[in-house]
Every structure is written in C-alpha cells, then in structure tokens.
Amino acid sequence: MxxxxxxxxxxxxxxxxxxxxxxxxxxxxxxxxxxxxxxxxxxxxxxxxxxxxxxxxxxxxxxxxxxxxxxxxxxxxxxxxxxxxxxxxxxxxxxxxxxxxxxxxxxxxxxxxxxxxxxxxxxxxxxxxxxxxxxxxxxxxxxxxxxxxxxxxxxxxxxxxxxxxxxxxxxxxxxxxxxxxxxxxxxxxxxxxxxxxxxxxxxxxxxxxxxxxxxxxxxxxxxxxxxxxxxxxxxxxxxxxxxxxxxxxxxxxxxPRIVSGVAVDSKVAHITLVGLPDRPGVAFRVFKALGDARINLDMIVQSIGTANGGGPTADISFTCARDDLDLALEVCNSVLPEFPGARVLYDTDVAKVSIVGSGVASNYGVAAKMFEALAEKGINIELITGSEIKISCLVRASQAVEAVRAVHDKFQLGKLAPVMQ
Amino acid sequence: MxxxxxxxxxxxxxxxxxxxxxxxxxxxxxxxxxxxxxxxxxxxxxxxxxxxxxxxxxxxxxxxxxxxxxxxxxxxxxxxxxxxxxxxxxxxxxxxxxxxxxxxxxxxxxxxxxxxxxxxxxxxxxxxxxxxxxxxxxxxxxxxxxxxxxxxxxxxxxxxxxxxxxxxxxxxxxxxxxxxxxxxxxxxxxxxxxxxxxxxxxxxxxxxxxxxxxxxxxxxxxxxxxxxxxxxxxxxxxxxxxxxxxxxxxxxxxxPRIVSGVAVDSKVAHITLVGLPDRPGVAFRVFKALGDARINLDMIVQSIGTANGGGPTADISFTCARDDLDLALEVCNSVLPEFPGARVLYDTDVAKVSIVGSGVASNYGVAAKMFEALAEKGINIELITGSEIKISCLVRASQAVEAVRAVHDKFQLGKLAPVMQ
Missing domain, CATH: 3.40.1160.10 (Acetylglutamate kinase-like)
Structure with missing residues (x-):
C-alpha cells in the first residue's frame, strides 16, 4: 500500500x-x-x-x-x-x-x-x-x-x-x-x-x-x-x-450539484462614485489609483448616472474590505477634483451574500432563483456581480443572516449531506 | 582586535x-x-x-x-x-x-x-x-x-x-x-x-x-x-x-598562593569493610565489584584491622555519594560471604572538608596546619586522603561548617580578594 x-x-x-x-x-x-x-x-x-x-x-x-x-x-x-x-x-x-x-x-x-x-x-x-x-x-x-x-x-x-x-x-x-x-x-x-x-x-x-x-x-x-x-x-x-x-x-x-455553498461576508464596505463624466479613461484613472494603494476591490459595477446638469455621467460602485475603507476614501477624494461635480458616497452597513457552485454558469435560472429567495423575504439587493461559479448580492447588514438562510433553503442545500454529530 | x-x-x-x-x-x-x-x-x-x-x-x-x-x-x-x-x-x-x-x-x-x-x-x-x-x-x-x-x-x-x-x-x-x-x-x-x-x-x-x-x-x-x-x-x-x-x-x-579554596561535601557516605583477610587480591575483588556497579569512590583508605581470631586482617574504608549508598551496600554484602568474619559498617552522618591549592604538595606543613585548625576546634578527623593539590578530611556532619570556617581562617583565605558587592 x-x-x-x-x-x-x-x-x-x-x-x-x-x-x-x-x-x-x-x-x-x-x-x-x-x-x-x-x-x-x-x-x-x-x-x-x-x-x-x-x-x-x-x-x-x-x-x-x-x-x-x-x-x-x-x-x-x-x-x-x-x-x-x-x-x-x-x-x-x-x-x-x-x-x-x-x-x-x-x-x-x-x-x-x-x-x-x-x-x-x-x-x-x-x-x-x-x-x-x-x-x-x-x-x-x-x-x-x-x-x-x-x-x-x-x-x-x-x-x-x-x-x-x-x-x-x-x-x-x-x-x-x-x-x-x-x-x-x-x-x-x-x-x-x-x-x-x-x-x-x-x-x-x-x-x-x-x-x-x-x-x-x-x-x-x-x-x-x-x-x-x-x-x-x-x-x-x-x-x-x-x-x-x-x-x-x-x-x-x-x-450533479449546481450550488455547493452559501457564504456571507459582513466585513465589507460599499463605495459609490456618483456623477463621473461618462467618457473613456475615467474608470481607469480611478481604479489605477486604488490599485496603486494595494486595495483589493470586489463587486465592481458601473451604471448610467443621474445627469448632473453637464454632459452624460456614470456612477461607479465597488466593495472592499472594511479595513481598507479609510484608505480607499482617501484615494477617491484625491482623484475627485479632476472630475467636477462628482462625489463619493459610502456605506458600511452592508453584507455580501454569495452562492458558489460548479453549475452556476451552466444552468439557466440559478441567478433568478437566488433573487427570488431574497425577494420572498423582502430583502433588497443593492449590487449584483457574478462569475463562472459564483453570484454575489450586496444586502443590508441587518438582513444578512436571513438572506443566507433563505438562499440556503431555496437551493435545498440542507439535504446535501447529514451533519455529523 | x-x-x-x-x-x-x-x-x-x-x-x-x-x-x-x-x-x-x-x-x-x-x-x-x-x-x-x-x-x-x-x-x-x-x-x-x-x-x-x-x-x-x-x-x-x-x-x-x-x-x-x-x-x-x-x-x-x-x-x-x-x-x-x-x-x-x-x-x-x-x-x-x-x-x-x-x-x-x-x-x-x-x-x-x-x-x-x-x-x-x-x-x-x-x-x-x-x-x-x-x-x-x-x-x-x-x-x-x-x-x-x-x-x-x-x-x-x-x-x-x-x-x-x-x-x-x-x-x-x-x-x-x-x-x-x-x-x-x-x-x-x-x-x-x-x-x-x-x-x-x-x-x-x-x-x-x-x-x-x-x-x-x-x-x-x-x-x-x-x-x-x-x-x-x-x-x-x-x-x-x-x-x-x-x-x-x-x-x-x-x-604565590598555597591554598586557593576550601570546600565541603555533605552528600557523602562512609563505608567500612571490617575484618577482611589481609592477603593480595582482596581489595581488588571488592573494588572491582563496586566499579562494575559504576559507583564512584573517594577517600579510599586501607588500614591494619583488629584481629578477628583468625589470621591478620585489614579494614577498608571509602566514601561515595550518598545517592550511591544503597547500591554500594548491596554490592558489598554480595561480596562479603567470600570473606568469613568480615562485615560492613556505614555512616551517613559525615561530611568531607577539603583544601585545594597548587602549593599543597610542594609546601611543608600544609596538612599539619589544616589538622591544627580542626584540632583547635575539637573536631575529630575520621579519614584523611591527599593528592598533589588537595587534602580531604572526613568529619562529623554537624561539625562541617565549623570545620570549613576554621580551616578558611587558618589559611587566611579571607584576605585573598575583596568580595564584590
């Protein structure tokens, strides 16, 4: 042997x-x-x-x-x-x-x-x-x-x-x-x-x-x-x-499992840059500065902004570890003067709920099922990102545990294996 | 340097x-x-x-x-x-x-x-x-x-x-x-x-x-x-x-120092084999057995014994570490049957007082001075051994400290060097 x-x-x-x-x-x-x-x-x-x-x-x-x-x-x-x-x-x-x-x-x-x-x-x-x-x-x-x-x-x-x-x-x-x-x-x-x-x-x-x-x-x-x-x-x-x-x-x-597990991360912060000019190079300028400061970013989302009186604008949202929040805000504030009218919002009262599974991307309706589970509990989703094997939703921190349980139940993960005592 | x-x-x-x-x-x-x-x-x-x-x-x-x-x-x-x-x-x-x-x-x-x-x-x-x-x-x-x-x-x-x-x-x-x-x-x-x-x-x-x-x-x-x-x-x-x-x-x-220091060892035992036959090979027989048992011996003295009715006899005395006493007695008792009439005595109420110095052997009267110091205090000497640079006396345990002080004073060792505080 x-x-x-x-x-x-x-x-x-x-x-x-x-x-x-x-x-x-x-x-x-x-x-x-x-x-x-x-x-x-x-x-x-x-x-x-x-x-x-x-x-x-x-x-x-x-x-x-x-x-x-x-x-x-x-x-x-x-x-x-x-x-x-x-x-x-x-x-x-x-x-x-x-x-x-x-x-x-x-x-x-x-x-x-x-x-x-x-x-x-x-x-x-x-x-x-x-x-x-x-x-x-x-x-x-x-x-x-x-x-x-x-x-x-x-x-x-x-x-x-x-x-x-x-x-x-x-x-x-x-x-x-x-x-x-x-x-x-x-x-x-x-x-x-x-x-x-x-x-x-x-x-x-x-x-x-x-x-x-x-x-x-x-x-x-x-x-x-x-x-x-x-x-x-x-x-x-x-x-x-x-x-x-x-x-x-x-x-x-x-x-043949679609979803293997549900995780929650409560040590995150949500930062939004509102009213950035909607033109090439702006996102690069912001994320280059954050990268140089060695801040790991997650859940990056760009959306069409609410017009601020000038030309078309964009909002950029991302999350980072809460420990990095102060540094990230400092970097953002140092870049912002280049973009008149833009401003920084942040929120630490959030949590990231994720489902992970090899079958996430190859099976229709996985994301919808997750959102359905959250909607049934009246939980609002503030950001959504996905990868080949993961979908993450940002929710209110106070609803994180309810969200994890709802998603876990929806995918019937409790039936996977008996808990060993 | x-x-x-x-x-x-x-x-x-x-x-x-x-x-x-x-x-x-x-x-x-x-x-x-x-x-x-x-x-x-x-x-x-x-x-x-x-x-x-x-x-x-x-x-x-x-x-x-x-x-x-x-x-x-x-x-x-x-x-x-x-x-x-x-x-x-x-x-x-x-x-x-x-x-x-x-x-x-x-x-x-x-x-x-x-x-x-x-x-x-x-x-x-x-x-x-x-x-x-x-x-x-x-x-x-x-x-x-x-x-x-x-x-x-x-x-x-x-x-x-x-x-x-x-x-x-x-x-x-x-x-x-x-x-x-x-x-x-x-x-x-x-x-x-x-x-x-x-x-x-x-x-x-x-x-x-x-x-x-x-x-x-x-x-x-x-x-x-x-x-x-x-x-x-x-x-x-x-x-x-x-x-x-x-x-x-x-x-x-x-x-030009004769004596450097005085030491006392209170963890010794004194063993005497009384009435051994006074013929070649007897001491060898005894000490071979003790050596085989890995017992370190010190202060070995052989003297003419008190006749025990038969031929001429010898007494052999030695000291060993008190921790080795039980083993040493066991060895002696195992050898003794070979020598009818001989017996073992032991004493643990003893201490060994020694003077050590490079000048001990080359200076007349060093030993005499040590014995004088002990005699002045009425301390009886039970065994004496000497080497090139050491003289040891076995005394009653209760008198050990007094003996060390008397010898130390006699050789005026206190004047050697000031004690650092």
Missing part, C-alpha cells in the same frame, strides 16, 4: 491527552498497512506565547529572527508526538522542516516552498517508522530557517503529498469538513462530501471560514486532492468512522 | 528585561572594537517546562526526541537576544548549534563536540554582526539534533573560543567568580582573581558549587583560558567594572 500524509493543526495537539489521541489515530492508520508521514503544527497557543515573548523585547522584530523563534513551536510538537507514538509501541521519528528536506525562498514569515528533498523521509519510511514532520517551516539557500506564513502547515502537508506521490492527504482540524454554509448561521447546513478547488477558493474569497486560500491554490497547482476531517471525531480504534470533505479537481459525475 | 566569546546562562536571560541588560553588555564590548560571538542558554525555567511537557506524554522519552524537544529552548533564546541587540541598533544574527557548525557524536543528551565548522560564524563576523549561538546543541553524522548534557552551554562557549582562537572567553553567570569558600557558609570568603584548571577541577570534585567538571576539562584540553563573571553586576555602560575569576593553566608567579 502507499503513503498517507496526515496533518494535525494546533487545536488537535493542545494538551498531552490530545497528543495521545492523535497518536492513536496515526497508529490505527499505520496498522491498516500504510506508510505514514504526519505534519503537525505548534501545540495550542504556543505560537501566541512566543509572539508575546518577542513583543516583550521589541515592537519591530526582524522577520528572520521571528522565523528562528516561531519554528520552535512545531519542533516541540514533533518531539512530543513522536514520544506519544513510542508510548504506543509505534516506531516513529521526528524531523524538523529543514531535516525533512523543505527548501524555500528567503521571504521570511511568508516563504514559498521551492523543493522538497525527500531522501531522509523515504529512508525513515523504509525502516518502518512513522515520520513526524514539523509543518510551516523550511530552510532557504543561505541555510536560514524560514516559515511559510498563515496556513503554512497545510501547505507543508499538501506539498509533501505531491512530492511523495501519496495515496491520500488528510487535513485534520477542529471541524469535520466543509459545510454548505456556516452552521452557526444556518442550523440546517450540511457537510459536503466533496468540493472542487475552485469552489472552495470562491467560498473562501466570499467570506467563508474554510481553509487558507494559499494551501488550496497549492493543492490545485500540484493536483493534490485532499480531505478535511475532524481530529475530535471518535477514534477509528473505538469504531469511529473517518468522514470529511474531499477537496478535488472535478466533482464526481454522480454528484 | 580579536574575537571575544561570551556565554550567558539561563538565569541571565530569565526575563525580557534581562535580555535587554545582556544586550547592553554585549553592545558595550562590541563598541570596544571586538568581534563578538555570544553563546546563550535557554531562558529561565523553559527547559524545566519542556521536560514537564514530555512527562505529560511518557515516563521514558527517547533520548533522540528529548534532544529535538530541549534544543528549542536555546533556539528561543538566540532569537530573542538577536532582537534585543537589533533594538539597540547593533547588527546581530542568531545561529542554532547546527547552523553554527557544531558537529557531535550521536550520544543523545550527553553528546561530545567533535568539530566546529566555523565558516558561517566567520562570514557573519566579517559582515560586522554579533553572532548569537545556541549553546548546548549540535548535529550528529545522521543529521540529527544532539544536546551536550549539563553544563553544555559552557562547553559550547569554550569549544568556540578554541576553534575561533578567541582573545577572551567570558562565562557570565549569577555569581561573580570562584570563591575561596561558599560565601553562604563562610561569610569572609573572597573571590579569587585567578584559579588553575586543576584547582577548579579539584574544588568541584570536593563538592564546591562551581562549574561543571566537563567544561573545565574541555578548557584544559583545548588550552582555553576563560573568565567567570556575573551578568548581574553593574553594566559597563553605567560605569560598572567587569571583574571575575580567570581560570588559567598556571597561576601567575606574582600570585
């Missing part, structure tokens, strides 16, 4: 008891005859503790030294997990990121994996050992320790699965998969059996709290299919079943 | 404030024009915390994994100290033991340094940086992390000083040098300006709480002279003077 790569996040190893549980889960999989390579994050809140220590010394720590500091968290974790496996009588060896062969660029705190030299890992597997690898870290060409930034341990696992041509890649976290909506907002939300890279990327961009975008992009780039599972679920050696959400390139044909 | 190697122990970096103090001390030395290589231990009680984490998982941790775990303590420390130097505007770079080129054997938890590849350190020094090195750790031929065992950071500093041909090696700790006696027992004890390798080795063996034996042995082997200083003393940039004890191969001729 082949290699299985597993990854356990910090919440899975927050206590000694949790290390023991993770070790049992690994031991069970090993007993099924697989070679196991396990990526593990720093225990619980150790990373926060290390950051606090650095803050006691300086407010502007060097990125290189932060990497030296933070990489110790995963190193503690690999040693403890190896010990927990030894305690079960399972041969295991821990390897730091550098020892495991992770080579990265030298972009400290957000390094990219360039190559994995898997010789040491393969040698340890050949000796029958479970190989425990410190996620999130590597070595650059100067021989310096680097870290991969947020979600880095997922990236480590996915890259390892690619380089080792693993049979499976399992990402264990504190939820048991990807849901059709946030279960805290939509009680009928169901766990998806599978989801495509593009769908999960759009869901994350639409505000869903799923995986870090970068890890999914990496999986898509390497063509690594993986599964998101809960480390809190009953252990297989106690009869528990390992069920989660598979993240795949293409949904299986037996799964 | 040349290279100065400094070493700071865990108590010197127990808090953020202490890192800042250490950084100022380093910065001051660097301003004097030296190249600085600084070895640092794990912060405060971090090592104990890591050991606790391991204990939560297993009572029998693998030595290899303990090294992976424990080496993170120093790695945290080097990053924080580099940050503290940056905060002062001093260029600095941290290197783990492996990055600094420490190569060791694979004897995990007590590895020996085999070689230091100083290329990276020299490169960083050439770029004008202070190089902060994680003490206590290295890499073996398998590419695995090793630690050097107790006192390992001192060993790291001394080996670095040798390989870098440093102009000075300064070991900063929480005391300002080596004293003529333990100041907690002998209030008049004075700090020694200098002490020889052999004297400090004998003092440590005699029970003085000075440096780890291994580091001094390493210094002697490499011919590295070093200085023991306090990191708690006033900072040089505030007018403080760096005064400690120099540990040297030979005391300077201007320092």
């Amino acid at each position: 082949g290699i299985v790569v597993q990854k356990y996040g910090g919440s899975s190893v927050a206590t000694a008891e949790k290390y023991r549980r993770v070790a049992r889960r690994i031991a069970w999989r090993k007993q099924q005859g697989y070679d196991l390579v396990v990526v593990v994050s720093a225990p619980g809140d150790m990373t926060d503790d290390l950051i606090e220590r650095a803050k006691g010394i300086t407010q502007r720590p060097s990125a290189r030294e932060m990497d030296v500091l933070l990489s110790t968290g995963e190193q503690v974790s690999i040693a403890l997990l190896a010990m927990a496996l030894h305690e079960l009588g399972v041969p295991a060896v821990s390897l730091t990121g550098p020892q495991a062969g992770f080579r990265t660029d030298d972009n400290h705190r957000a390094a990219r994996i360039q190559h994995i030299d898997t010789a040491r890992i393969k040698q340890e597997l050949a000796e029958g050992k479970v190989v425990i690898v410190a996620g999130f870290q590597g070595l650059d060409d100067h021989g310096d320790i680097t870290t991969l930034g947020r979600g880095g341990s997922d990236a480590s696992a996915i890259a390892l699965a690619a380089y080792l041509e693993a049979e499976a890649c399992q990402i264990f976290t504190d939820v048991d998969g990807v849901y059709s909506a946030d279960p805290r907002l939509v009680p009928t939300a169901g766990r998806l059996d599978e989801i495509s890279y593009d769908e999960i990327l759009e869901l994350a961009a639409a505000g869903a709290q799923v995986m870090q975008l970068r890890s999914v992009e990496l999986a898509k780039q390497y063509g690594v299919e993986f599964e998101v599972l809960s480390s809190l679920a009953p252990l297989p050696d106690e009869g528990g079943e390992e069920r989660g959400t598979k993240v795949v390139a293409q949904l299986s044909p037996s799964n | 040349g290279i100065v190697v400094q070493k700071y122990g865990g108590s010197s970096v127990a808090t953020a404030e202490k890192y800042r103090r250490v950084a100022r001390r380093i910065a001051w030395r660097k301003q004097q024009g030296y190249d600085l290589v600084v070895v640092v231990s794990a912060p405060g009680d971090m090592t104990d915390d890591l050991i606790e984490r391991a204990k939560g998982i297993t009572q029998r941790p693998s030595a290899r994994e303990m090294d992976v775990l424990l080496s993170t303590g120093e790695q945290v420390s080097i990053a924080l100290l580099a940050m503290a130097l940056h905060e002062l505007g001093v260029p600095a770079v941290s290197l783990t033991g492996p990055q600094a080129g420490f190569r060791t054997d694979d004897n995990h938890r007590a590895a020996r340094i085999q070689h230091i590849d100083t290329a990276r350190i020299k490169q960083e020094l050439a770029e004008g940086k202070v190089v902060i090195v994680a003490g206590f750790q290295g890499l073996d031929d398998h590419g695995d992390i090793t630690t050097l065992g107790r006192g390992g950071s001192d060993a790291s500093a001394i080996a670095l000083a040798a390989y870098l041909e440093a102009e000075a090696c300064q070991i900063f700790t929480d005391v300002d040098g080596v004293y003529s006696a333990d100041p907690r027992l002998v209030p008049t004890a004075g700090r020694l300006d200098e002490i020889s390798y052999d004297e400090i080795l004998e003092l440590a063996a005699a029970g003085a709480q000075v440096m780890q034996l291994r580091s001094v042995e390493l210094a002697k082997q490499y011919g590295v002279e070093f200085e023991v200083l306090s990191s708690l003393a006033p900072l040089p940039d505030e007018g403080g003077e760096e005064r400690g004890t120099k540990v040297v191969a030979q005391l300077s001729p201007s320092n």
